[in-house]
Amino acid sequence: MPANFGGLIIPLGFLAIFYFLIIRPQQKREKKTKNMRNSLKVGDKVVTIGGIHGSILKIKDDILTIEIGADKTKLTIAKWAVGNVLNDENS
Structure with missing residues (x-):
């Protein structure tokens, strides 16, 4: 059973790194910009x-x-x- 999941660890790790380094910061910037424009x-x-x-x-x-x-x-x-x-x- 562990052999089946061994091949998924590296792709899931890359997805997690991609999310925390690229997607999440972009979402924070968009939220900050939206709040700035709504408070004009x-x-x-x-x-x-x-x-x-x-x-x-x-x-x-x-x-x-x-x-x-x-x-x-x-x-x-x-x-x-x-x-x-x-x-x-x-x-």
């Missing part, structure tokens, strides 16, 4: 995934209106396009 509020300074810095003016469902630049240009972006929120220490 008017006035937050954000950086989009394209590198545009702006301040949130309006939030409606999954659409944000941000203000960028000295001329106060307004852009409408999707919430998923926010890459980072800048707080007072980072700005």
Whole structure:
């Protein structure tokens, strides 16, 4: 009986290592990003995934209106396009 399970130990070990080194950390990053995007509020300074810095003016469902630049240009972006929120220490 043990001889039948001997061939499964190495593949199961690789699956466990793969899970703990790759899948689990990715799930944690996705959860952190989702929480960050769900906690956005008017006035937050954000950086989009394209590198545009702006301040949130309006939030409606999954659409944000941000203000960028000295001329106060307004852009409408999707919430998923926010890459980072800048707080007072980072700005």
